[in-house]
Amino acid sequence: MNLLHVDNIVAGYGPLTILHGVSLAVDEGEIVCVLGANGAGKSTLLRAVSRLIPLAAGTISFRGKSLARVRPHQAAAMGISHVPEGRGIFGNLTVAENLTLATFASHTSGAPRVSKVYETFPVLGQRRGQLASTLSGGEQQMLAIGRAIVSDGDLFVLDEPSMGLSPLFVKSVFSIISEINKQGKTVLVVEQNATMALSHSHRAYVLENGKIVAEGTSREIARDERIKKAYLG
Amino acid sequence: MVYGVLRLINFAHGDIFMIGSYTALFLASYFHAPFAVVVPLTFAAIALLGVCIERLAYRPLRSAPRVSAVITALAIGLFLETITLAVAGPEPRKFPALVGDHEISFGGVGASNVQVLIIGASVVLMAALELFVAKTRTGMAMRALSWDAITAPLLGINIDAIVSFTFAIGTGLAAIAGIFVGLAYPVIDPYMGIVVGWKAFVSAVIGGIGSIKGAVAGGFILGIVEIISAAFLPSSYKDMIVFGLLLVILLFRPAGLFGVPVNKKV
Numbered sequence: 001m002n003l004l005h006v007d008n009i010v011a012g013y014g015p016l017t018i019l020h021g022v023s024l025a026v027d028e029g030e031i032v033c034v035l036g037a038n039g040a041g042k043s044t045l046l047r048a049v050s051r052l053i054p055l056a057a058g059t060i061s062f063r064g065k066s067l068a069r070v071r072p073h074q075a076a077a078m079g080i081s082h083v084p085e086g087r088g089i090f091g092n093l094t095v096a097e098n099l100t101l102a103t104f105a106s107h108t109s110g111a112p113r114v115s116k117v118y119e120t121f122p123v124l125g126q127r128r129g130q131l132a133s134t135l136s137g138g139e140q141q142m143l144a145i146g147r148a149i150v151s152d153g154d155l156f157v158l159d160e161p162s163m164g165l166s167p168l169f170v171k172s173v174f175s176i177i178s179e180i181n182k183q184g185k186t187v188l189v190v191e192q193n194a195t196m197a198l199s200h201s202h203r204a205y206v207l208e209n210g211k212i213v214a215e216g217t218s219r220e221i222a223r224d225e226r227i228k229k230a231y232l233g
Numbered sequence: 234m235v236y237g238v239l240r241l242i243n244f245a246h247g248d249i250f251m252i253g254s255y256t257a258l259f260l261a262s263y264f265h266a267p268f269a270v271v272v273p274l275t276f277a278a279i280a281l282l283g284v285c286i287e288r289l290a291y292r293p294l295r296s297a298p299r300v301s302a303v304i305t306a307l308a309i310g311l312f313l314e315t316i317t318l319a320v321a322g323p324e325p326r327k328f329p330a331l332v333g334d335h336e337i338s339f340g341g342v343g344a345s346n347v348q349v350l351i352i353g354a355s356v357v358l359m360a361a362l363e364l365f366v367a368k369t370r371t372g373m374a375m376r377a378l379s380w381d382a383i384t385a386p387l388l389g390i391n392i393d394a395i396v397s398f399t400f401a402i403g404t405g406l407a408a409i410a411g412i413f414v415g416l417a418y419p420v421i422d423p424y425m426g427i428v429v430g431w432k433a434f435v436s437a438v439i440g441g442i443g444s445i446k447g448a449v450a451g452g453f454i455l456g457i458v459e460i461i462s463a464a465f466l467p468s469s470y471k472d473m474i475v476f477g478l479l480l481v482i483l484l485f486r487p488a489g490l491f492g493v494p495v496n497k498k499v
């Protein structure tokens with residue numbers, strides 16, 4: 001049984017349909033990436049998974065349970081930790097408060113995981129009393145991932161974690177993603193940085209205009225001539 | 234407070250306050266309930282009313298343009314006034330003396346025990362509210378919601394629950410203010426909420442909307458301006474001066490005297 005199973009979903013914003021029958025599956029322990037150009041519908045797909053937008057057709061199930069009637073805060077409590085595009089940091093709260101808030105999704109005390117986040121990202125520990133709006137873009141990305149660690153979901157859903165980061169930082173973000181995966185978390189990551197995403201994932205899907213146009217192991221996809229041309233420059 | 238979390242100016246707030254006053258009057262005169270029972274019962278009843286208003290009137294409009302919610306709020310205010318007119322009649326009512334009034338003095342400075350009670354209780358309630366918003370997880374969630382309501386549920390925050398709770402506390406406290414005003418100026422009428430609501434709004438704007446300390450400071454400034462203007466001008470100019478002040482502040486310091494400009498997430 002797949003951890004996450006997206007079956008032929010149609011979704012969008014009001015009358016505007018963006019996803020035209022998208023299917024994908026993520027197995028426990030995998031890192032799966034979704035590649036696609038701007039406006040392909042990658043973020044929309046992730047929003048459908050974490051139930052921020054309704055489905056016009058199709059089904060999504062998580063651990064075999066249908067998410068049809070699940071609301072976003074319930075999806076979070078079921079174990080879907082969505083790090084949104086643009087990070088979704090609460091700038092009017094301190095770093096520590098941002099992390100504490102993430103315990104809403106977990107049913108246990110988050111204290112040990114908060115300390116783990118400070119260990120993984122020492123700079124967040126140093127800045128814990130600071131307003132999150134004062135963090136640099138890279139630090140905000142660490143905080144966003146840190147919050148997902150505190151939420152302690154089984155599936156990390158990451159929307160362009162490399163966005164706006166320097167190449168060196170992108171590298172360290174992806175090595176953290178691999179690390180989190182080794183510690184037992186399943187990851188669904190959406191990326192424009194195809195080279196990085198393909199070299200750090202097990203399987204890949206390619207989304208174009210709201211449809212999956214290719215899928216395979218990340219190695220196969222990286223060798224595909226058409227995809228090389230479109231996404232790997 | 235409701236504005237701070239929801240970016241919704243609750244123009245019905247003054248009328249909620251009036252309903253609070255009438256509820257207390259009703260409890261005290263028909264059931265002869267003592268002060269210690271009237272206060273929590275009124276708080277609970279009006280908090281419930283606030284939650285119902287949010288559910289029925291505001292929640293369906295949450296993603297509608299802001300102006301729809303403002304119009305709805307004005308309509309709710311009128312509705313509450315009309316209901317009170319129908320049930321209690323237009324004539325002013327005498328608010329019962331729930332607390333026996335007597336003079337007490339602090340080293341030569343005299344005050345009535347009612348005044349001391351009102352000021353003391355207000356300070357305690359505001360400090361409690363401030364602490365609650367600053368320190369508890371629910372308070373954190375309220376602040377997070379005001380920054381970015383789309384991301385909040387991704388962390389497991391149930392927005393509807395937090396919004397209901399915010400309305401409960403906000404309207405419950407307005408009702409308590411209605412009791413206090415009934416104690417201090419024991420004649421109440423169905424329109425008492427209008428000017429009070431506007432003044433609360435002016436105080437909040439002066440102080441920087443959404444901030445509790447700012448609203449308190451704004452209230453003091455407003456009071457001082459009123460007293461000074463009443464001393465030099467006919468008292469009918471008072472409200473004109475107050476609302477003139479509002480316009481001037483909105484022009485020059487739209488974030489309030491003490492407010493930091495809201496750098497809302499783009």
Ligand SMILES: Nc1ncnc2c1ncn2[C@@H]1O[C@H](COP(=O)(O)OP(=O)(O)OP(=O)(O)O)[C@@H](O)[C@H]1O
Binds near residue numbers: 018038039042044192
């Ligand atoms: N809130 C919204 N309301 C209406 N349309 C939207 C909304 N968000 C996105 N869209 C539209 O949906 C389409 C797909 O957007 P989406 O954000 O899913 O793309 P994306 O693949 O994530 O792109 P990017 O790589 O630029 O982030 C776009 O045409 C966009 O204009």
Ligand SMILES: [Mg+2]
Binds near residue numbers: 043044085160
């Ligand atoms: Mg996107």
